[in-house]
Amino acid sequence: MVKIYAPASIGNVSVGFDVLGAAVSPIDGSLLGDCVSVEEAETFSLTTLGRFVSKLPSDPEQNIVYQCWELFCETVGRTIPVAMTLEKNMPVGSGLGSSACSVVAALVAMNEFAGHPLTEHQLLLLMGELEGRISGSVHYDNVAPCYLGGLQLMLEEQGIISQSVPAFDEWYWVMAYPGIKVSTAEARAILPAHYAKADIVRHGRLLGGFIHACHSRQAKLAIAMMQDIVAEPYRTQLLPGFAQARERSLAAGALACGISGSGPTLFAICDTLSAAEQVKEQLVNHYLQNDEGFVHICRLDTTGARKLG
Ligand SMILES: Nc1ncnc2c1ncn2[C@@H]1O[C@H](COP(=O)(O)OP(=O)(O)O)[C@@H](O)[C@H]1O
Ligand SMILES: N[C@@H](CCOP(=O)(O)O)C(=O)O
Numbered sequence: 001m002v003k004i005y006a007p008a009s010i011g012n013v014s015v016g017f018d019v020l021g022a023a024v025s026p027i028d029g030s031l032l033g034d035c036v037s038v039e040e041a042e043t044f045s046l047t048t049l050g051r052f053v054s055k056l057p058s059d060p061e062q063n064i065v066y067q068c069w070e071l072f073c074e075t076v077g078r079t080i081p082v083a084m085t086l087e088k089n090m091p092v093g094s095g096l097g098s099s100a101c102s103v104v105a106a107l108v109a110m111n112e113f114a115g116h117p118l119t120e121h122q123l124l125l126l127m128g129e130l131e132g133r134i135s136g137s138v139h140y141d142n143v144a145p146c147y148l149g150g151l152q153l154m155l156e157e158q159g160i161i162s163q164s165v166p167a168f169d170e171w172y173w174v175m176a177y178p179g180i181k182v183s184t185a186e187a188r189a190i191l192p193a194h195y196a197k198a199d200i201v202r203h204g205r206l207l208g209g210f211i212h213a214c215h216s217r218q219a220k221l222a223i224a225m226m227q228d229i230v231a232e233p234y235r236t237q238l239l240p241g242f243a244q245a246r247e248r249s250l251a252a253g254a255l256a257c258g259i260s261g262s263g264p265t266l267f268a269i270c271d272t273l274s275a276a277e278q279v280k281e282q283l284v285n286h287y288l289q290n291d292e293g294f295v296h297i298c299r300l301d302t303t304g305a306r307k308l309g
Contacts, residue, residue, distance in 0.1 A: 002112045003309035006105035007033040007149075007301045008090060008175070009097035011141040011261035015210045017203075017230035019154040020165075021097075021141035024173050024298035032175075032296060033146075034090050034098075035308060036065060036105035038113040041083040044069065050088035052098075055181075064099055064130060068106035071126055076117045080110070091292060093181035095261035097142035103130045104146045108305045123147070124161045135184040142261065149304030153211065165211060167300050168219045172276035174268040175260065176245070176283035179293030182238050187262035191234055199229055223269065226256040239263045245287040252278040273297070 013020045026032050034050070046060050046069075060066055065086045073079050084106065090098040107126055111118050118126070124140065127147060132138035144152040144162035151167040195203075206225050213222035236242050239259065245266055246257045253275030254268035266287060270276040276297045283295045 001037055001039045001309060002109050002307065003035055003037040004105045004109040004112065004305055005031055005033055005035045005308050006101045006108070006146050006305040007031075008298075009100060009142045009145045009261075010173070010175075010267050011095070011097060011139070012228065012231065012259070013151070014226045014228040014232070014256065014258035015206050016141070016153070017228070018139040018141055020151070020207070020210075021145040021154075022151045022167070022173070023145040023149050023301040023304055024175060025301035026296040026298050027172070028296075030296070031089065032096070032298070034101035034105050035087040036102070036109045037085040037309070038109045039083045039085075041081050043081050044079075045083045047083070047085045048088060049085065052088045052091050055092040056088055064102050064134060065106040067133065068103055068126075068130055069110060071130065072107060072110045072114075072118075075122070075126060076114065080114055082110070082113065084109070091177060091179075091181075093183050094177050095182060095184075095259065095263040095265035096175070096177060097146055097261060099134045099184075100127070100131055100142035100146045103127050104143055104305050108147065112307065120148075121159065121161065128161070136188055145304065147305050149302045150300055151214070165214050166217075167214060168222065168271075170219070170271045171300070172270045172273060173298045173300065174249070174254070174270060174276050174279045174283065174295065175265055175298055176268075176280075176287045176295045177265045177293055178241070178287050179290035180240075180264050182263045184262045187231075187235055187238060190238070191231060195230070203229055219271070223255045226258065226269075228258055231262070232259055235259055235263055239266075240289070241287055242266060245283060248282040248286055249279045252282045254279045
């Protein structure tokens with residue numbers, strides 16, 4: 001039996017729409033992500049468990065894990081009968097890369113079980129394709145950090161999909177999921193089809209500046225560059241209380257604050273644990289909307305998908 005855990009991720013990280021992503025894990029040691037197990041069997045089966053199992057499509061063939069198995073078998077050229085189990089611990093439509101967690105855990109588990117027939121690059125291509133089926137277009141900013149860990153920049157040139165960018169070890173990433181669902185496909189559909197030239201120039205300056213600041217170890221400059229002019233101005237309307245929660249987070253000591261992926265999860269960066277705790281308190285009191293919501297203080301997860309058993 002093979003069991004793989006795949007962590008939550010922050011798509012875009014404000015400044016890199018579709019091209020920057022970060023994997024995160026709570027500092028209290030809890031596992032914020034999905035697990036997929038694969039066992040030998042006579043015929044294929046998929047069992048689903050976990051806190052958010054009731055939010056999955058009722059038709060098992062609509063489950064992205066089933067589609068992972070199907071595409072994996074097609075790619076390796078043989079049907080591999082297995083019993084798969086998905087532990088759905090990530091809320092669906094959360095902006096925490098929930099579908100990416102399932103895709104990455106399922107494909108890494110199948111590849112491990114089958115004796116590694118696919119390379120890292122081949123797996124990433126499949127992950128992007130499957131994520132694209134759900135969100136409406138291929139983007140690697142959740143699957144790449146979820147699989148490889150850390151802060152990842154999508155390159156998609158010269159046979160390289162993604163490479164890691166050095167982040168700042170002192171940063172805490174406070175993640176607040178309010179408990180409501182936002183569909184990534186819908187949050188992508190409301191974005192403009194075209195942007196003004198001035199916005200394109202500014203976006204290039206911000207993203208280039210952020211990556212430069214990471215490599216030259218200028219944390220303050222990196223924070224100043226973390227501005228989202230591509231998605232946040234349009235998506236805020238989908239996120240009740242986001243603007244106020246951001247103001248409260250910044251007032252409580254956060255250095256930067258933005259939408260995680262397409263939301264509704266908000267992330268805030270702090271450089272001390274005491275600031276992260278104060279921001280957490282504000283978000284628990286003012287951003288959560290129901291019992292399903294939660295706030296975690298996280299660090300960058302530099303490992304990515306890993307074997308638990
Ligand atoms: N294993 C799965 N995990 C999450 N979503 C799934 C899964 N299988 C199918 N789905 C469907 O994918 C959609 C969620 O995708 P998306 O809005 O991109 O979520 P997220 O932002 O959390 O990745 C929902 O319609 C959900 O029913
Ligand atoms: N770059 C994507 C990221 C979507 O992340 P998700 O966690 O909401 O699926 C986008 O912004 O659309």
